[in-house]
Amino acid sequence: MTVRFAVVGSPGDRRVTMFRDAVVAAGxxxxxxxSWRDVLAGREVGAPEGALLRVDSPGEDAETDALLRGPGDPARVGGGAAWYAAFTAGLERVAAIPGVRLLADIREIGVMFDKRACHAALTGAGVPVPPAFEIFSYAELRAEMTRRGWARVFVKPAHGSSASGVIALQAHGDRVQAVTSATWGAAGELFNSLRVRTYTTDEEVRRVVDLLAGDGLHVERWFPKASAGGRVFDLRVVTVAGVPTHAVVRMSRTPMTNLHLGGRRGDLELVRSRAALWDRVLEVCAQAAACFPGSLATGVDVMVGADWRSVAVAEVNAFGDLLPGLGDISGNGRDTYAEQVRAVLAGAMAVGA
Incomplete structure (x- = not known):
């Protein structure tokens, strides 16, 4: 039987291009x-009978973003609840395409895009994660931090990615410091910036938090990360069919290690050279992926503690497989997309209808 793939994505998105290249390379x-545009606009969509359907990221397409969040600058922060409602409705339409077999469970994608639900799923499975709570205002945030005795937290929009709207917050009495990539526009909107900045007054921090809080905020206790060369680091580990296959160390002088925010790739041997630690990282990533058995691939953001022994999962990403230029950690030289194509063709996972 001839295998045929289909993909839901945004034309020109790098993920779509790399997946296409991997499929073609497999002959x-x-x-x-x-197109996500067609799905979200409610247009009729279809695919060849029996096609294996990959659901990919909506990407950074402006028209797609408008269909998800409504009109506005795609760089703006916020609107996560509207985005999530439109996105999950789009996933339902994708699942209804006749005659295809999905390479990911749409319900699992929905969980991974809700930080509260994802954290609950990981906690329930015994995956190490920082303790967390949910709030809807700055006043609630400070009150709950005081009640729990937490001076440092990460504040994350319930529905978001790429550190959009994420705040690394420290509060000691009247002193407050908030590190974030969010910056104010002339019309009073928050925008994503490629430069991390620091707010140091209670009024400034309250304004940022309260603007974001309407969509719900997931707050995690700050997990002190290991550092090397004056930079803290974490790892993005991609799993394919439940097995960790690719990894990158992300290092930064700020609490945000995202590469687009000034983070840089580090030497993976920082972790691999410590056998017990590396084994624990792989174990935890596989444990996290097992929470999403219907998903061909996940991107697990895993933190190594300042003690160089403890490990905690920060995020599990449905579309976290964009790691260009890296071979897999097994040493076979395949990129993340070639590894997924290989896994499907080899029957390494059950593909649901």
């Missing part, structure tokens, strides 16, 4: 393309 026809 197969180019994947049939379904």
């Amino acid at each position: 197969l026809a180019e994947p049939y393309m379904i």
